Amino acid sequence: MPADLATLSQQFADLIAAAAPRLVAVRGAEGGQVSGLIWRTGLVVAAHEALSGEDDFDVFLADGSQVRAELAGRDPTTDVALLRLTTPDFDDWTHAPTPAVGSLAIVAGRGAYSPLASFGLVSEIGPAWRSMRGGDIDARITLGLRLSSRAEGGAVLAPDGGLIGLAVTGPRRRALAIPASTVERAVRTLSEKGYVPRGYLGVSLHTVGRGEGAIAVGIEPEGPAAHAGFVVGDLVTTWNGETIRSVGDVANRLGTGTVGETAKLGVLRGGVASEIDVTIGERPRG
Incomplete structure (x- = not known):
């Protein structure tokens, strides 16, 4: 031994x-x-x-x-x-x-x-x-x-x-x-870049109720969400078919490898369900 x-x-x-x-x-x-x-x-x-x-x-x-x-x-x-x-x-x-x-x-x-x-x-x-x-x-x-x-x-x-x-x-x-x-x-x-890009939608969200989705309370002009046709009051309920219950669910999907991808977001607008395709942008630095 x-x-x-x-x-x-x-x-x-x-x-x-x-x-x-x-x-x-x-x-x-x-x-x-x-x-x-x-x-x-x-x-x-x-x-x-x-x-x-x-x-x-x-x-x-x-x-x-x-x-x-x-x-x-x-x-x-x-x-x-x-x-x-x-x-x-x-x-x-x-x-x-x-x-x-x-x-x-x-x-x-x-x-x-x-x-x-x-x-x-x-x-x-x-x-x-x-x-x-x-x-x-x-x-x-x-x-x-x-x-x-x-x-x-x-x-x-x-x-x-x-x-x-x-x-x-x-x-x-x-x-x-x-x-x-x-x-x-x-x-x-x-x-190559000196930093790692993060995904960006250009929309301010708040969680609705107890896990009922994330509602848009602000839209950045010329941001990805604005270009896709989002408006204030849109309630995000799904992301590529997966349920969205909170702002955190959206944030968790905006990782470092998502820039340039297209996501299909399920939205309730005035009680009417629809889907919006959004091309994820790069989060502005600073």
């Missing part, structure tokens, strides 16, 4: 050593240090919630050098922040498949003097879900370990070194992995 433990210990150490060149520490002017990972050459991913609200950061690389990084963009809906800086050359990190419950997961970050490492079991796996801020997350991966503040934004690794995702703190302080596929989608958009 001791020999088996020594072998396992060495395997863990080798895995962290292989990941170490891509692990960074990120510090803002307001102080505090968190982890990040080099996604590919010149791009570092970190956890949005763990970073201070700044545009420039100091990043500490594996060789001990300190590099100034600028914020390329944030996606609060998936908890992904993207930084641009000068890094060594790296290819894309190989993505691991969604792990099975009970499999090992290793969290790797960077501290002041060395990499940071912890491990635990994947305690729960769930289907794709939408965050409280409207982000589409490809799988719910809950980790059975305590995530330190310094390790937040680090890499969640499979035992073969594949990247499961980004280590973040979720609801009730649970440690979660934002799947690598979700991070990749956010990185692609942030690299």
Whole structure:
């Protein structure tokens, strides 16, 4: 048994050593240090919630050098922040498949003097879900370990070194992995735009009664709803055939991947039911 433990210990150490060149520490002017990972050459991913609200950061690389990084963009809906800086050359990190419950997961970050490492079991796996801020997350991966503040934004690794995702703190302080596929989608958009577009109807809504729908109390001129023919007083009752009971039901359908899609909204106007096709726009920034 001791020999088996020594072998396992060495395997863990080798895995962290292989990941170490891509692990960074990120510090803002307001102080505090968190982890990040080099996604590919010149791009570092970190956890949005763990970073201070700044545009420039100091990043500490594996060789001990300190590099100034600028914020390329944030996606609060998936908890992904993207930084641009000068890094060594790296290819894309190989993505691991969604792990099975009970499999090992290793969290790797960077501290002041060395990499940071912890491990635990994947305690729960769930289907794709939408965050409280409207982000589409490809799988719910809950980790059975305590995530330190310094390790937040680090890499969640499979035992073969594949990247499961980004280590973040979720609801009730649970440690979660934002799947690598979700991070990749956010990185692609942030690299191109500097932000992640959100869906927009251009209508102010209020919930009617106890889940009877959402009534339009204001229409933005030249907005998607106005162009589709909405008027004040229209009561939204369905969205693509699914019942709408509240304003929240509408908001939950205006995620990051809905811009440009056409939705069929069931509407009551003066007691008469009809359907209106609306092309979802991009929410204005600012």
